[in-house]
Amino acid sequence: MLIQNTSSSLADTLRHRRQKLASLINFPAILWSGSSNPRNFPANRFPFRASSNFLYFAGLPLQNAVMRLEGGKLELFIDDPQPGSALWHGEMPTREEIAQKMGADGARPMAELELWVENAATIAVQDAATWTQQSQLLNRWVLPQNPPQGIDLELTKAIASLRLVHDEEALIELRKAAAVSVEAHIAGMAATPNARREAEVRAAMEGVIIAHNMTTAYNSIVTVHGEVLHNEQYHHYLQPGDLLLADVGAETGMGWAADITRTWPVSGKFSSTQRDIYNVVLAAHDACIAKIYPGVEYREIHLLAANVIAEGLVDLGILQGNPQDLVEIDAHALFFPHGIGHLLGLDVHDMEDLGDLAGYEEGRKRSDRFGLGYLRLNRPLRPGMLVTIEPGFYQVPAILNDPQLRSKYQNVVNWERLSEFSDVRGIRIEDDVLVTETGSEVLTAALPNHANTIEDLVGC
Amino acid sequence: MLIQNTSSSLADTLRHRRQKLASLINFPAILWSGSSNPRNFPANRFPFRASSNFLYFAGLPLQNAVMRLEGGKLELFIDDPQPGSALWHGEMPTREEIAQKMGADGARPMAELELWVENAATIAVQDAATWTQQSQLLNRWVLPQNPPQGIDLELTKAIASLRLVHDEEALIELRKAAAVSVEAHIAGMAATPNARREAEVRAAMEGVIIAHNMTTAYNSIVTVHGEVLHNEQYHHYLQPGDLLLADVGAETGMGWAADITRTWPVSGKFSSTQRDIYNVVLAAHDACIAKIYPGVEYREIHLLAANVIAEGLVDLGILQGNPQDLVEIDAHALFFPHGIGHLLGLDVHDMEDLGDLAGYEEGRKRSDRFGLGYLRLNRPLRPGMLVTIEPGFYQVPAILNDPQLRSKYQNVVNWERLSEFSDVRGIRIEDDVLVTETGSEVLTAALPNHANTIEDLVGC
Numbered sequence: 001m002l003i004q005n006t007s008s009s010l011a012d013t014l015r016h017r018r019q020k021l022a023s024l025i026n027f028p029a030i031l032w033s034g035s036s037n038p039r040n041f042p043a044n045r046f047p048f049r050a051s052s053n054f055l056y057f058a059g060l061p062l063q064n065a066v067m068r069l070e071g072g073k074l075e076l077f078i079d080d081p082q083p084g085s086a087l088w089h090g091e092m093p094t095r096e097e098i099a100q101k102m103g104a105d106g107a108r109p110m111a112e113l114e115l116w117v118e119n120a121a122t123i124a125v126q127d128a129a130t131w132t133q134q135s136q137l138l139n140r141w142v143l144p145q146n147p148p149q150g151i152d153l154e155l156t157k158a159i160a161s162l163r164l165v166h167d168e169e170a171l172i173e174l175r176k177a178a179a180v181s182v183e184a185h186i187a188g189m190a191a192t193p194n195a196r197r198e199a200e201v202r203a204a205m206e207g208v209i210i211a212h213n214m215t216t217a218y219n220s221i222v223t224v225h226g227e228v229l230h231n232e233q234y235h236h237y238l239q240p241g242d243l244l245l246a247d248v249g250a251e252t253g254m255g256w257a258a259d260i261t262r263t264w265p266v267s268g269k270f271s272s273t274q275r276d277i278y279n280v281v282l283a284a285h286d287a288c289i290a291k292i293y294p295g296v297e298y299r300e301i302h303l304l305a306a307n308v309i310a311e312g313l314v315d316l317g318i319l320q321g322n323p324q325d326l327v328e329i330d331a332h333a334l335f336f337p338h339g340i341g342h343l344l345g346l347d348v349h350d351m352e353d354l355g356d357l358a359g360y361e362e363g364r365k366r367s368d369r370f371g372l373g374y375l376r377l378n379r380p381l382r383p384g385m386l387v388t389i390e391p392g393f394y395q396v397p398a399i400l401n402d403p404q405l406r407s408k409y410q411n412v413v414n415w416e417r418l419s420e421f422s423d424v425r426g427i428r429i430e431d432d433v434l435v436t437e438t439g440s441e442v443l444t445a446a447l448p449n450h451a452n453t454i455e456d457l458v459g460c
Numbered sequence: 461m462l463i464q465n466t467s468s469s470l471a472d473t474l475r476h477r478r479q480k481l482a483s484l485i486n487f488p489a490i491l492w493s494g495s496s497n498p499r500n501f502p503a504n505r506f507p508f509r510a511s512s513n514f515l516y517f518a519g520l521p522l523q524n525a526v527m528r529l530e531g532g533k534l535e536l537f538i539d540d541p542q543p544g545s546a547l548w549h550g551e552m553p554t555r556e557e558i559a560q561k562m563g564a565d566g567a568r569p570m571a572e573l574e575l576w577v578e579n580a581a582t583i584a585v586q587d588a589a590t591w592t593q594q595s596q597l598l599n600r601w602v603l604p605q606n607p608p609q610g611i612d613l614e615l616t617k618a619i620a621s622l623r624l625v626h627d628e629e630a631l632i633e634l635r636k637a638a639a640v641s642v643e644a645h646i647a648g649m650a651a652t653p654n655a656r657r658e659a660e661v662r663a664a665m666e667g668v669i670i671a672h673n674m675t676t677a678y679n680s681i682v683t684v685h686g687e688v689l690h691n692e693q694y695h696h697y698l699q700p701g702d703l704l705l706a707d708v709g710a711e712t713g714m715g716w717a718a719d720i721t722r723t724w725p726v727s728g729k730f731s732s733t734q735r736d737i738y739n740v741v742l743a744a745h746d747a748c749i750a751k752i753y754p755g756v757e758y759r760e761i762h763l764l765a766a767n768v769i770a771e772g773l774v775d776l777g778i779l780q781g782n783p784q785d786l787v788e789i790d791a792h793a794l795f796f797p798h799g800i801g802h803l804l805g806l807d808v809h810d811m812e813d814l815g816d817l818a819g820y821e822e823g824r825k826r827s828d829r830f831g832l833g834y835l836r837l838n839r840p841l842r843p844g845m846l847v848t849i850e851p852g853f854y855q856v857p858a859i860l861n862d863p864q865l866r867s868k869y870q871n872v873v874n875w876e877r878l879s880e881f882s883d884v885r886g887i888r889i890e891d892d893v894l895v896t897e898t899g900s901e902v903l904t905a906a907l908p909n910h911a912n913t914i915e916d917l918v919g920c
Contacts, residue, residue, distance in 0.1 A: 037497040038586040039509050040715075040806070041813035042604065044678050046506045049499050086858030087797060090688035126498040128588030144502065203671035211663035213694050218504050228550035234673050255500075337547060346500070353501035398546035 226426020280312030390430030686886020740772030850890030
């Protein structure tokens with residue numbers, strides 16, 4: 001556990017967040033930080049990641065800690081280090097020192113928590129040791145997979161409404177995560193000419209993140225098989241004609257994330273087919289960002305991407321028909337089967353542990369349309385919201401070889417023309433876009449995305 | 461999940477391991493592979509690490525898989541990929557394909573497992589989702605923190621006896637892990653002159669491991685505060701007079717680990733006090749390795765290290781008295797408070813999930829002596845055992861400032877002389893040593909450990 005440089009402006013921000021919560025609920029809330037998970041034996045553990053809902057109000061990644069919030073007051077529950085722990089872990093701050101850093105109003109040993117749980121709401125954390133403790137102390141099932149009910153639901157909605165709009169301290173952290181992620185991508189491009197395998201490019205990228213004393217916000221995707229959307233393998237050898245798709249983002253020590261994807265040619269030169277499709281994806285990316293301003297429905301941004309991609313694929317002769325009609329029958333989703341993006345904050349899919357409570361405006365549900373069902377965000381945009389914009393083009397065998405889809409879209413796809421683009425398996429371009437009062441700001445804008453500039457950065 | 465290049469010699473080895481187990485127990489054994497843990501939301505998970513006891517017999521890091529072993533026969537239980545998973549994860553091998561790679565005698569969906577559990581022994585895995593499933597299916601508590609009983613204990617002892625002695629396939633993997641770890645340490649030394657913070661050296665080291673498509677076997681220690689034995693912070697700036705202690709090891713895709721520590725001067729030059737203590741630790745290291753041969757008690761190796769360190773500290777005027785007498789009163793443990801090493805294999809502390817069942821010969825228990833209690837291994841050495849040898853010298857404030865210890869050892873420590881060594885906070889030198897028929901082989905011998913050579917590798 002690292003406690004250092006907690007700025008007074010952070011302490012003020014944390015107090016402000018707690019006061020805002022107090023204005024939204026009239027019952028106590030108890031938030032657990034969680035504990036680390038053992039890897040292959042109890043003393044060899046995965047790195048600790050505090051629950052985001054705890055971090056948002058606590059600011060410190062404390063293990064095995066609990067905070068009770070009521071009326072803007074914070075009571076911290078945490079045990080002092082065990083006697084003897086100083087031998088292995090060094091001198092740790094005491095409960096009182098931690099409480100002071102957080103601006104807590106009180107600090108108590110964990111054993112006292114049971115006296116403070118009455119009528120309190122909570123949110124389930126992810127690790128089983130902790131949600132078991134939550135369930136026992138609150139005397140009801142608190143399970144991460146169960147939708148919250150009653151006051152837990154009220155608390156969840158209140159926290160989601162706060163975390164949807166980022167304050168200045170959050171943005172400071174989010175910008176740091178973005179800057180390091182930009183540097184990681186530039187390092188990945190530069191490392192490609194001398195890399196034999198995907199793993200070597202991944203090493204160059206994650207090396208930058210580790211060197212900044214940050215962690216990856218999610219398991220990196222660094223692959224010549226971008227058509228496998230959640231590819232977490234890194235063993236393929238790089239071939240000169242391959243495109244390398246890298247979806248890599250950093251997370252700051254306080255837990256704030258970035259999420260960037262770039263796709264570049266291993267050889268340093270896009271083929272003409274690769275460049276054509278790349279430019280379609282980039283056109284969608286640019287069109288979407290240009291349309292981001294307060295009040296716009298994120299769903300419309302998604303449909304705009306679908307339209308630009310459909311239009312581009314019609315221009316290339318891959319799709320046949322009127323682009324808008326094609327989008328209406330979800331033909332774009334043959335090649336762009338996921339949503340245009342998602343919320344970004346403390347989590348890379350921000351607040352996805354709350355189900356669709358954060359991503360979907362109250363009363364809205366997921367569409368059952370092939371081209372809309374994977375949309376993770378369906379709300380009107382508001383200043384302070386941070387979203388990803390990540391259009392893509394993929395030739396996913398599971399889609400393109402699906403007999404039902406193939407027959408449904410038989411006449412709108414020019415399959416012969418498509419076969420000329422076989423060196424384009426997967427392209428995605430993803431940036432992190434902050435909604436501002438007057439439009440948007442791309443937090444990851446320092447990372448080039450034009451084909452020519454990308455080629456220069458790979459620079460063979 | 462990655463399934464490739466399962467060599468036929470591996471399949472033979474796996475079959476051989478299963479047959480050996482069959483010769484030791486006369487009841488069925490069911491081993492679970494485990495599942496990954498969610499990080500901050502369900503879709504964002506920590507990397508999967510299969511249970512080592514499963515890996516030993518299965519060879520493949522399968523998620524959510526179970527194997528039933530009886531009379532040398534293997535029945536695999538695993539579900540085929542969900543429909544639709546190919547979109548996100550690509551085409552996955554089918555149950556039958558996986559079973560074939562493993563040389564399984566049968567393969568069934570997970571739902572059938574409940575028909576096969578009668579009278580079966582098991583070993584608890586680390587993740588709660590899986591040990592809950594183990595407990596439910598076997599209708600008894602199977603908890604990682606509970607010592608095994610009855611046939612579970614018999615199974616545990618049988619597996620420990622097999623895993624204690626490494627076969628050729630295991631050694632192939634262990635040598636790979638060692639080679640990559642050696643490369644990582646050399647990269648760390650080379651990166652030090654241009655590094656500002658510990659994190660940058662860590663990045664250089666872990667970058668090598670990631671580039672080889674391996675993972676770290678444990679959370680790296682890369683610190684200028686080596687006196688904090690389990691230091692997992694990387695934020696300190698490097699100062700010219702600092703020693704940097706790096707305890708970093710790789711783990712192969714099949715789960716086999718290496719574990720290496722080196723300590724080097726940030727400036728590229730040891731001070732004379734640093735060099736003096738370094739040479740005491742190195743003398744202990746070399747003396748221990750020279751004494752490793754079949755039949756020797758590992759406890760004697762530990763006591764040898766204690767003696768060499770005590771002798772060296774007497775020579776330097778830090779301790780006063782007869783070295784053997786000093787060891788008998790545990791005076792060495794003021795500066796060398798941990799054990800000389802541990803078993804190494806699929807786990808960095810091999811089989812520590814089994815408590816002391818693997819580390820301690822039947823009938824032996826941990827000592828309550830200050831200088832022996834942390835010894836993780838207390839057995840006579842046998843050919844095929846792999847152990848670490850890792851003597852160290854630390855000035856741990858929690859020990860040296862402890863009033864009781866300080867008064868007990870008042871007259872054997874020359875505190876004034878000790879104060880001249882204040883630039884030596886922590887030194888450890890650790891290698892991985894295989895017991896052979898005729899002595900030992902240092903698997904990590906390619907990494908230099910002499911002070912002058914270390915200085916050359918840092919090379920300022």
